[in-house]
Structures are given as C-alpha cells and as structure tokens.
Amino acid sequence: MQDILSSFEHYHKWLREHEEPVAETAGFLTDRIRQIEPDIHAFIRLDKERIVCRGRSLDERSQGGALWAVPVAIKDNICIKGELTTCASHILDGFRPPYNATVIEKLLAENALLFPGANMDEFAFGSSCETSFYGPTRNPWDLSRIPGGSSGGSAASVASGEVAAALGSDTGGSIRQPAAMCGVVGFKPTYGRVSRYGLIAFASSLDQIGPITRNISDCARMLEVISGYDANDSTSVDSPVPKYTESLGKQIKGMTIGLPEEYMGEGIDEDVRRSVTESVDVLKRLGAKIIDISLPHTKYAVSCYYIIAPAEASSNLARFDGVHYGYRSPKSDDLIDMYVNSRSEGFGKEAKRRILLGTYSLSSGYYDAYYLKAQKVRTKLSQDFDRAFSECDCIVTPTAPNTAFKIGERMDDPLMMYLSDVFTIPANLAGLPAVSVPCGQDRNGMPVGLQLMARPFDEEALIKVAHAFESETAYHKMFSGGCG
C-alpha cells in the first residue's frame, strides 16, 4: 500500500487503472490502518462505516477535484460537522462541532476522502505527542520513540503510509517538527494565508493550519487547495493565492540562501549538523548562492514563545467550563464548583501547566515584566528576519536540534521538552512561511529535517527550493515501513 500512496499522482493512476470504487478503496485503506494502529496509534478513533460512506458519496459524483479520493488525516483540533473533535482532551469528550472548518469545506470541495481523529498533544500543547488523553503516538521508524508533536498523529499517519496526506496545526513548530522526526514534508504557511476558522484555538496570534505529505508536489497541491481569504476569520489576508504547483521544477540558480550562524552552534546533534551541512552543499551545487547571516535574537525565541503562547492559551481555554460543551464533572453542588471540578478533572497535566504559566504572566504586577517584554522581543526577532531577507531569498536551518527521542525521556522535564522547538518557533513569532523536508538520517536511522523559511506570503520560494532539493536527493523516498 505504501507504493500507491507514495504520491497523489501515483495513487490517482492506480485508481484509474483498477477502476476500483472509492468506497471499496476507503474500506481497504481503513482495514490496513486498523492492522498497524495497535503499533502506531496515529488515530484517536477510526470509524470505518463513516469513511466508507464518504467514499460512496464520492463514487456518486463525477471523478474530479484536485484531491479526488485522496485519503487525508485530520488533526483532532480541526472541526468537522457532526464528527467527534476532542483536541485529544478529556474536557472535550463527546464534542461534535455543528459546522465545518473552512479548510474542511475546501478539502470536501476538491473531493478529498477525510480520515478524522489524528492523534495529537492535548490542545496541541507539546513537542512529542505524548500528552494526548488517549495515549501517545509512536514513531513509525522506531516504535520506542516519539513521532514529534503536536501533530504527531498526522505526521505518523503519513510516514507509515496509512494515508497520503494530513492536516496539522503549527503554533511553535507542531507541523514541521513531527514532519522532520517522521521523515515527511510539513508546511507552515504564512500567518493569515490559511483560514483558522474552525481550528480550536491554542494561541491565536501564532496558530496556522498546514499540510503534511510525502513529497513537495503533493504539499503544493494541498496548499493550493487550503489557502485563501475567508471572511469568517478576521485574521485571514485578502491576497491572491498563486498556483503553487507552477513553482515545481523551477531552477534555483541565482537565488540567495542565508545560513544563520545561531542555528548551527552548540547543542545540535552531530548527525543533524552533518545532514544539514551536506544539504547546504546540495543547494550550492544547484546554483544557489549561500551566504552567512545572523539572527541574533534566536536564543530568546523559546522564552518569548513561552510567555506569549501560554498567555493566549490560558485565555482561549477559559471557555472550557462544562457549560456549553464537553465534559462536566458530576460532583458539583454550585456553579463555581462545577467550573473548578470540570476543569480540574478535564484538563491534563501539560494543559494545566500552560494555563498556570499563562495566567501567571498575565496577572497583575507581572504583565509588563513578562507579556509586554515578550511582545517587544518578538518585534526584535521580526526585525532580525527583515534584515536577513534584505540579503537573501530564503533561510536554511535544521528543523530541530535533535532527532526523535525515546518515549518518556523528557516528560518530567518540561523545559527540556520546550527546547525541542527552538528552531521552529521564530517563524511563528514572525508569522513567516516555513517548511521541513527530509534531509538525512542519524546513526540510529532516524530521519533528519531541513527547514526553509521565506518572506511573508512567499510560499513559492519555499516550494521552488524544496522541490529542487528533493529532485536532487532521495531522502523523501525513504519509507518507515510502518505499513508493511
């Protein structure tokens, strides 16, 4: 099955040649997923009947649409009308949204076959996909390791060949970091490029929905479908969406690519450093001009993020009180007790940690020292990028300082866990588009990711460079074998 899902093109060819009804294919795919799910646990739930029913409705329509019958896993924080959507949290038990997220409407309009319920860190809080109320996802390359987070279920489902593509959300690297650790492509679009309507909010000024795929061509196709202005999202940007697929196959000769010294310093795994250095040589061979640049405020990105993101999260999560939806504690005599008991029993450890951290930094006496300061440092970080992009077209870095670590290794050390996202967080703080592509393997055979960042709304530059790199290397063809 991994062969037919290796690219959308290949899969469509297979469907045409076999004249297999989509409903049959949907059932077949679901059965295969069920076989390997006990190992991987990329999905919180899998409802074969509903998926086959969707396949049947596609059979009743004409064979059209950019994503016709393409199996796409949906992270469990993206609303699908009538489907359970839990954010991998006990507090959203039983929640069925009464509407579709805009990205879901767009996938349905292009006749994608949706596989809801991809596992994730609770409310997207995490870098390892271990904080899900429903249990961790495992890395298809090595089941004793994490898949990366928080879109770990989405990345693992693509890496194991369960589905051809997935939607994730990226607040501090939650698409790119698991993509890197699972050896697949993960794209975070510019803030405002893809509607967040129907994405259950974590940190509203940082969140973006984006695709996870096996290669850049499929990624460009997904991006073309989900991008665009949406009146339902007040932070959506009304700017024309280029044909991203037209950036495929373009030469990168003459492009200038910046290599920031701060991303290659101490603390990086030697195998990651070697893979990235070799990848930079590939870009050089392809005719790109590599220049050294500096992003001096990078070292403050994690601190800045862990003020701003929990502050926004603590505010967004105030709505979970057991009144309108989700879990309500049965042990409450009065209203305040009901709020407290529902939240105390409904949220997991990491969610509580971030709520406490956010409430602390926003509380009286600390707002200026922490929140306001972090927003000023955020400006400094953005200014670093403005200066860098006056010299180069895009920036190349490792996606993460290390490859996938062992399950449980960092669970008792939240700060160490937070540092997993040190290289991905800056793009969220500055709102930039960024992509992770596979670029090597470490001594244990675990995938390494290469990150590319570009100016706001210049997704085309990333697709151009990433596709040129992919065409010159074979890392995207490495397969975890998770689906046998």
Next chain:
Amino acid sequence: MDKKVSKKRITEQTVRYVAALSRIELDEAETASYKDQLSDIIGYIEQLGEVDTDNTLPTTHVLPSMKNVFREDELKESLSPDEFLGNAPEKHGNFFKVPRIIQSS
C-alpha cells in the same frame, strides 16, 4: 540546546493563587510539582531581561495591515436551538442547565 536556568523561585502560595484564578484545583503533590517546574521555566524566561527593548514597540499583531473587521448588519440564519444545544452536558428546554446559583427563600 543549553538549558541555563536562573533561580527565580515561584512559591506554593503563588501556584495556589494562580490556580484559583484559573479555576483549577491542585492537590499538594501537584502544587509542589508545578512550583518546581514553573520556577524552572520562569527562571529560564528571565533571560528576556538581557534584551534592550527601551526603544522597541511591542508586536501587537504580526500582520502590519491588521485592522478591525466589520460586517454589514444583515440578518442571517443562525444555528437552530437543536444545533447549539447539541453539545450541552445538560439542558432544559432551549436553555443550558447549570447548578442553581440563586438560593430559594
């Protein structure tokens, strides 16, 4: 990455205060554990103090052209009571039901 942590101490009293503001109840073991973890995290975050931001404006929004969004004041169809009450843990008629908040005399 290096984890250089200064020793900013968060007390158990602060953790309990912040938890109360957050409408979260913690037992003693949780309070002690969060005290240590938040101390570590806030200690690390203190490094932001090194950055000179005297003449720097805060980022109020990452999109520079961001402005308030208005829509026409038009009547539109809204969710039906069945739809908006469909997820309610408890309901009574067309209302969300919560524990009593007013005492009867």
